[in-house]
Amino acid sequence: QEGPRSFVLREEVENRYLQNPALVQYREDGLVAGSYLNGDGNPVYGFLEHEASVAAAEDRHGNPGAAVAFAGNGMLRYQTPSFPHTDYTLMLWAYPEGNPDGASKQLFSAWARNMDDPLRVFLRNDALYVGIEGSSGANLGGIPIPFEQWTHIAVVKAGRSMELFLNGVLRAEMDHAPQSLRATQSEHFALGANPFFPGGEHYTGRLDEFALYDRPLSDDSIREVYERGLELEDGAE
Secondary structure (H helix, E strand, O other), X not given: OOOOOOOXXXXXXXXXXXXXXXXXXXXXOOEEXXXXXXXXXXXXXXXXXXXXXXXXXXXXXXXXXXXXXXXXXXXXXXXXXXXXXXXEEEEEEEEEOOOOOOOOEEEEEXXXXXXXXXXXXXXXXXXXXXXXXXXXXXXXXXXXXXXXXXXXXEEEEEOOEEEEEEOOEEEEEEOOOOOOOOOOOOOEEEEOOOOOOOOOOOXXXXXXXXXXXXXXXXXXXXXXXXXXXXXXXXXXO
């Protein structure tokens, strides 16, 4: 039998889990990750693991360099402790560009493997869809949204309820979403693409201000964010 072994802890080797609390836990207010997307993917809270082929762009207020543009080959990928299992809220602004076609173009995807995507928000042709892939599955939408115009998108899951808001207004809902997503192995999500699928499913257009919470926000909160914008500082919605 082999004898005892020794090891040395090297202080100069970065431990990203100790240096980034967002890899270990959600923030006290339930924020998993969120960013103003002011020209890049740097989060107010969260861990940006990978940024590729994105550029600063004009935001919805006309401010230059204050949003992020995707040219059909880029993504922002974030790592989380795990994807929320029961309840969540996603909010973001989208400005689709290019020609609508039949391909799936992911604005947001938490895909981990085949039949394991606890939330995907995507365009096909000129319509917006929301889905859960795996468990008993869920699909919402098929709602046309304008290209070359900003639209605020919010998805709220509360147990078996799932709702889609556009510009602060409830546009689609269901009451038979999977109660629990505990079987998911998802620990990442991407903006602008499927995070790991080799086909990419890339989005073309701009995104601005996003937040993912591990709790359902109220209709009034969704409307307030649409009207006033996100407040991502600690303790604010």
